[in-house]
Amino acid sequence: MAKHSDAIIYTVKDRCKVCYTCVRECPAKAIRIVNGQAEIMPERCIACGNCIRVCNRDAKMFAFSIDRVRKLLNSQEKVAAIVAPSIAGEFTDISDYHNFVGMIKALGFDYVNEVAFGAELVANKYKELLQEKSDKPYISTSCPAIVSYVEKHHPQIIGSLAPLVSPMIATAQVLKKLHGDHLKVVFIGPCIAKKVEASNKQFNSLIDEVISFVELRRMFAEKGVTEKNVEPAMFDPPVAGKGSVFPISGGMLQTVDLEEDFIKGEIIVAEGRHEIIEVLKEFEEGYLEAKMFDLLCCNGCINGPGMSHKYQFFHKRKNISNFAKRKSDELDLEQWKKDMETYMELNFGRYFEADDQRFPNPPKPEEIQKVLRELGKKVPEDELNCGACGYDTCYEHAAAMLKGIAETEMCLPYTIDRLHEYIRELDVSNKKLASTQAALKQSEKLASMGQLAAGIAHEVNNPLGVVIMYSHILLDEVDPSSPVYKDLRLIVEQADRCKKIVGGLLNFARKSKLTINEVPVNKLIKDSLKTFVLPRNVDLSVQVKTQNHIIECDHDQMVQVFSNLLKNSVDAMPKGGFLTIIVSDQQGGKEVMFEIRDTGTGISKENLDKMFEPFFTTKLEGQGTGLGLPIIYGIVKMHRGNIKVESNDDPNLGQTGTSFWVSLPRKLAEAMKETDETK
Numbered sequence: 001m002a003k004h005s006d007a008i009i010y011t012v013k014d015r016c017k018v019c020y021t022c023v024r025e026c027p028a029k030a031i032r033i034v035n036g037q038a039e040i041m042p043e044r045c046i047a048c049g050n051c052i053r054v055c056n057r058d059a060k061m062f063a064f065s066i067d068r069v070r071k072l073l074n075s076q077e078k079v080a081a082i083v084a085p086s087i088a089g090e091f092t093d094i095s096d097y098h099n100f101v102g103m104i105k106a107l108g109f110d111y112v113n114e115v116a117f118g119a120e121l122v123a124n125k126y127k128e129l130l131q132e133k134s135d136k137p138y139i140s141t142s143c144p145a146i147v148s149y150v151e152k153h154h155p156q157i158i159g160s161l162a163p164l165v166s167p168m169i170a171t172a173q174v175l176k177k178l179h180g181d182h183l184k185v186v187f188i189g190p191c192i193a194k195k196v197e198a199s200n201k202q203f204n205s206l207i208d209e210v211i212s213f214v215e216l217r218r219m220f221a222e223k224g225v226t227e228k229n230v231e232p233a234m235f236d237p238p239v240a241g242k243g244s245v246f247p248i249s250g251g252m253l254q255t256v257d258l259e260e261d262f263i264k265g266e267i268i269v270a271e272g273r274h275e276i277i278e279v280l281k282e283f284e285e286g287y288l289e290a291k292m293f294d295l296l297c298c299n300g301c302i303n304g305p306g307m308s309h310k311y312q313f314f315h316k317r318k319n320i321s322n323f324a325k326r327k328s329d330e331l332d333l334e335q336w337k338k339d340m341e342t343y344m345e346l347n348f349g350r351y352f353e354a355d356d357q358r359f360p361n362p363p364k365p366e367e368i369q370k371v372l373r374e375l376g377k378k379v380p381e382d383e384l385n386c387g388a389c390g391y392d393t394c395y396e397h398a399a400a401m402l403k404g405i406a407e408t409e410m411c412l413p414y415t416i417d418r419l420h421e422y423i424r425e426l427d428v429s430n431k432k433l434a435s436t437q438a439a440l441k442q443s444e445k446l447a448s449m450g451q452l453a454a455g456i457a458h459e460v461n462n463p464l465g466v467v468i469m470y471s472h473i474l475l476d477e478v479d480p481s482s483p484v485y486k487d488l489r490l491i492v493e494q495a496d497r498c499k500k501i502v503g504g505l506l507n508f509a510r511k512s513k514l515t516i517n518e519v520p521v522n523k524l525i526k527d528s529l530k531t532f533v534l535p536r537n538v539d540l541s542v543q544v545k546t547q548n549h550i551i552e553c554d555h556d557q558m559v560q561v562f563s564n565l566l567k568n569s570v571d572a573m574p575k576g577g578f579l580t581i582i583v584s585d586q587q588g589g590k591e592v593m594f595e596i597r598d599t600g601t602g603i604s605k606e607n608l609d610k611m612f613e614p615f616f617t618t619k620l621e622g623q624g625t626g627l628g629l630p631i632i633y634g635i636v637k638m639h640r641g642n643i644k645v646e647s648n649d650d651p652n653l654g655q656t657g658t659s660f661w662v663s664l665p666r667k668l669a670e671a672m673k674e675t676d677e678t679k
Contacts, residue, residue, distance in 0.1 A: 008045075008047050008062050008063050008192060008195050008196060009040050009045060009047060009049065009051065009052065009060060009061070009062050009063075009192065010040060010060075010061055010062075010063070011037070011038055011039060011040060011059055011060060011061075012058065012059050012060075012061055013037055013059075015057045015058060015059035016037045016038055016057070016059040017057060017059070018036045018037075019057075020033070020038075020388070020389055020390035020410055021054050021055060021056075021390070022038050022050075022051035022054060022055055022059075022060055022390070023038065023389070023390025023391070023406075023410075024054075024387060024390040024391070025050040025051060025053075025054045025273060026048075026050055026051055026273075027046070027048065027050065027149060027273045027276060027277050027297070028044050028045060028046045028048075028149060028152065028153055028357075029044070029400070029405070030042075030043075030044035030045040030046070031051065031390075031405070032404070032405040032406075033405065033406055033407050033410060034407075035407075036407070036409065038051075038059070038060075040060075041405070043357055044152060044153075044357045046145045046148035046149045046152060046153075046193065046297075047144070047145060047148065047192050047193040047195065047196045048145035048148075048149075048192070048193055048297045048298070048305075049062065049145075049191070049192035049193065049298075049304065049305025049306070050273060050297075050298075050305070052192065052305040053298075053303070053304075053305040062192050062195075062212070062305070062306075063195075064211070064215050064218075065195070065209050065210060065211050065215065066211065066215050066218060066219060068209050069186055069209050069211055069215075069219070070219075072184050072186065072208060072209060073107065073108035073109065074108075075184075077182065077183075077184045078110045078111070078179065078182070078183050078184065079108070079109050079110055079111075079183075079184040079185075079186060080109065080110060080111035080112070080113060080175050080179070080183055080184070080185050080186070080236075081104050081109040081111065081112045081113070081186050081188055082113045082114070082115050082118075082168065082171045082172065082175070082185060082186070082187050082188070083104070083112060083113070083114060083115060083188045083189070084115050084168075084187070084188065084189030084190060084191070084301065085114065085115060085116040085119065085240070085301075086189065086190050086301045086302045086304070086307075087100060087213075087323075088319045088322070088323030089190075089302035089307070089319055090190065090213045090302075090307055090308065091213075092319055094227050095227065096227070096232065097323065097326075098232035098233060098234065099227035099230065099232050100227070101232070101233040101234065101235055102227070102230035102231050102232045102233040103220060103225050103226070103227060103230050104188075104216075105230075105233055106223070106225045106229075106230045107219055107220070107223060107225060109186070111175070111179070111183075111236045112233070112235055112236055113171060113175060113235060113236050113238075114171075114235050114239060114240040115167050115168055115171045115187070115189070116167070116240030116241075116327075117171060117174065117238050117239065117240040117339070118166075118167040118168065118169070118170035118171030118172075118173075118174060119142075119167035119170075119240070120240055120241060120242065120340065121167075121170045121174070121340070121343055121344060121346075121348065122142060122164055122165065122166065122167050122170050122348060124340070124344060125164050125348055126138075126140065126162065126164065126292065129162060129164075129292070130266070130267075130291055130292055136160070137160055137283070137289070137290055137291060137292070137293065138160060138161070138162040138291070138292050138293070139157070139160050139161050139162060139280075139283075139292075139293045139295060140162055140292065140293060140294045140295055141161050141162045141163075141164055141165075141166065141350070141352075142164075142166045142167060142296075143166075143191075143193070143295060143296050143297050143298075143301075144166060144191070144193040144194060144196060144197035145191075145193040145297035145298075146276065146295045146296070146297055147161060147197075147352065148193065148196065149276070149280070149297070150280065150352075151352055151353065151354055151355045152355050152356070152357040153357060153358060154280050154284055155354035155355070155356045155358075156284065157280070157283065157284050158352050158354050160283075161352050162292075163349050163350055163351065163352075164348055164349065164350065165203075165348045165349070165350045166197065168187050168189070168194060168197070168198075168207065169197075169203055169206055169207070169348075169350075170346075170348050172185045172187075172203075172206040172207050173206060173343075173346050173348070174238065174343050174346065176206065177343070177346065178238075184208045185206065185207050185208055186207075186208060186209045186210070186211065187207050187209075187210045187211075188210075188211055188212075188213065188216050189210075189212065189213070189301070189304070189306060190212065190213055190298075190301055190302070190303075190304030190305070190306040190307045191212075191298075191301060191304045191305075191306055192212065192304070192305050192306055193297070194207075194210045195210040198210050202350060202351065203350075212304075212305075212306025212307075213306050213307055213308055214306055214307070214308050215306075217308055237335075237339070238335075238336070238339035238343070239327075239331065239332075239335075239336065239339075240327065240336075241327065241328055241331050241333075241336050242328060266290055266291040266292065267290060267291060267292045267293075267294060268288065268290045268292070268293050268294070269294045269295075270293070270294070270295050270296075271295070271296040271297075271298065271299050272296075272297075272298070272299045273297070276295050276296075276297060279293060279295065280295075359403050362399070363398075363399045363402035363403065367402055368395060368398045368399050368402065369398075371398040371401055371402060372394060372395070372398050374408070375394070375398065375408065375411050375414045376413070376414055376417055377394055383395065384413055386412060386413065388410075388411070388412035388413075389406065389410035389411050389412065390406075390410065391406070394411070397410065397411060435642075435644070460498075464495065464498055464499060467495050468492075468495045468496065468499060471488065471491045471492045471495050472492055474488050475488045475489060475491075475492050514553075514554040514557070514638055514639070514668075515554050515555075515556075516552050516553065516554060516668055516669060517552070517553070517554075517555055518550050518551070518552055519550070519551055519552070519553055519555050519558075520549050520550060520551075521544055521546060521549045521550070521551055521583050521592065522544060522549060523555075524551075524553075524555070524558055524559065524562060525542055525544075525562070525581060525583070527555070527559045528559050528562035528563040528566055529563075529566065531559070531563035531567070532563065532566070532567045532570065534570065534579075535570060535573075535576065537573075537575070537576025537577075538570055538573055538576055538577060538578070538579050539576075539577075539578050539579070540579050540580075540581075541578065541579070541580045541581070542580075542581045543580070543581070543582045543583070544583045545582065545583060545584045545585070546583055546584060546585050546589075546592060547585060547589060548585075548589060548666065550666075551592050551664060551666050551668075552665075552666065552667055552668035552669060553639055553664060553668055554635075554638075554639070557635045557638075557639075558635070558639070558664075560631070560632075560635065561632045561635050561636060561662065562594070562596070562662075564629070564631075564632055565596045565632065565660050565662075566579070566581075566596060568629075569596060569597075569598035569600060569658065570598075571600075572598055572600025572601050572602075572657075572658060573598055573599065573600040573601075577598060577599035577600055577657070578597075578598070578599045579596075579597075579598050580595075580596075580597040580598075581594070581595070581596055581597075582594075582595040582597070583595075586663060589666065590665065590666060590667075591663050591664065591665055591666060592663070592664050592665075592666055593661060593662070593663045594661070594662040594663075594664070595659060595660070595661050595662075596659070596660045596662075597657065597658075597659040597660075598657050598658055598659075599655060599656065599657040600656065600657050600658060601649060601656060602647045602648045602649030602650075602656040602657055602658055603645075603647035603649060603658055604649050608645065608647060611629055611645055636662055636664070639664050639665070639668060640664075640665050640668065640671040640672060640675055641662060641663050641664040641665065642661075642662075642663045643660065643661065643662050643663075644660075644661050645658065645659070645660050645661075646658070646659050647659070
């Protein structure tokens with residue numbers, strides 16, 4: 001039998017899924033969260049099994065002892081099964097407890113005894129303690145999880161533990177006296193902590209093995225034992241009386257006709273995680289005074305982790321009451337009194353050893369406050385104390401983080417805030433990626449069209465030059481009054497227009513070299529405005545908000561960019577409007593942003609995606625070649641910059657107009673060097 005609880009309870013990691021229910025229900029806070037998964041800390045664990053009971057995914061399991069019990073049954077030794085009185089709460093599917101006893105004997109057990117008899121012996125010993133005139137308070141020790149909890153987490157009050165064995169140990173002592181020390185004893189019950197208690201060195205192997213009701217059911221199933229194929233049997237003597245109610249909260253007191261008196265306050269009964277933590281804390285701090293503290297870690301032993309079903313609490317409680325009444329009706333009172341007198345002479349005393357598992361250096365308040373701030377809880381109002389992390393308060397969670405047993409992500413509000421932040425960042429990244437993909441697609445498209453345009457322009461240029469030359473000669477030679485003069489003049493005009501288009505194609509296709517100089521931003525704007533006449537009905541506003549007015553660029557090419565954009569804005573406002581130029585710093589001054597905004601007619605959504613395609617224009621035929629924006633795009637990209645456009649052509653959605661943003665690196669030489677190194 002293992003001594004430490006690390007061999008009793010363990011985590012099935014594949015099933016553990018970030019719910020922290022076990023953390024919340026563990027009274028000893030013996031669960032460490034690592035990478036979102038719960039790990040049992042055996043040194044702190046009290047084997048109460050709360051984590052097993054509340055885990056809906058069965059990620060918390062306890063070690064089975066079926067193989068070792070089966071080995072005992074196959075030996076030549078006599079083996080006794082001592083059964084916890086909570087059997088009536090577990091085996092509600094068995095019609096008669098005599099059948100249940102017969103089923104256990106069918107597994108190979110020689111004796112089947114009630115732990116309820118040991119409970120009666122221990123209860124009488126508690127009654128003697130209560131009748132002492134001493135003012136010393138006692139904490140009941142029938143629940144091994146309570147004993148472990150005090151030894152490990154409240155060692156300073158270990159002297160208040162009642163020096164009495166549990167009903168399980170008392171029953172084993174009775175059977176050893178009755179049948180001899182060679183008898184092997186197997187405890188069957190709902191409690192996992194009994195597996196640890198049985199291994200305690202002071203009990204000298206009184207209990208050889210411990211199995212739960214879950215394990216017993218499996219043994220029944222493996223051997224095909226049912227109440228229909230066994231002979232009914234009685235419990236072996238000594239039989240119990242009122243001790244059958246022991247597993248119910250306050251059952252120990254009822255066994256010896258005592259009760260919790262709220263007026264005298266001599267006895268305090270508490271059960272469950274919340275109550276025992278609070279009672280022991282207040283008792284340790286001196287706020288509670290009573291003669292006896294009757295404590296059970298579970299909500300009565302009928303709700304232990306070794307039960308095969310977790311629900312129908314009050315149904316199980318009623319079944320135990322009915323079982324106890326039936327046993328009491330069948331009891332041979334005289335024989336029971338003789339047995340009680342005989343075995344009350346046994347020594348049911350025990351001792352306790354402190355195993356202090358409190359954290360040696362508790363976190364300081366200022367350290368906890370720092371962690372709380374990191375979790376976004378800057379003021380007390382931010383501490384929601386929602387309990388989603390498994391801790392009752394945000395303060396406790398922060399302290400647990402400093403102890404190394406909790407993680408930041410356990411805080412649900414913090415995790416949700418971080419998730420929203422990640423979503424926002426992802427949205428920005430997606431937009432940047434989409435913009436980059438669009439720019440790459442546009443670059444590939446322009447590159448392909450540029451090669452095509454260059455080939456066409458070179459092939460057309462020579463014959464076009466001949467057409468232009470001879471059309472001009474003919475036009476000069478023909479009398480203006482001649483009928484063909486108008487036709488020749490139209491030929492000349494269209495030929496000249498073709499020349500401009502071919503020139504534009506060559507400019508679009510040509511990868512010009514940049515002449516980089518330091519240029520004042522104001523000069524770029526002024527030189528760009530000089531290239532066209534600003535109509536009187538257009539109001540101009542120039543706002544230069546940069547800290548450093550110098551930018552590295554090719555002056556002439558950037559003037560071409562801005563003059564084209566400005567002229568397009570003016571053309572979009574035939575009835576007048578407002579033209580705004582805003583220059584500002586971006587990226588901490590590493591980039592300069594030029595915004596050109598007009599209140600013109602705007603561009604439709606279907607045309608926005610085509611803005612930088614060659615030959616696409618929204619102007620009337622003969623007024624534009626559709627090469628201006630593609631050339632602008634190429635120049636901006638050569639400057640390692642970006643250009644984007646937004647527009648509204650629907651007055652119902654607000655002010656119509658178009659805005660272009662051109663961002664350029666302030667230090668172009670450095671930007672080009674970084675780009676080349678990246679390539």
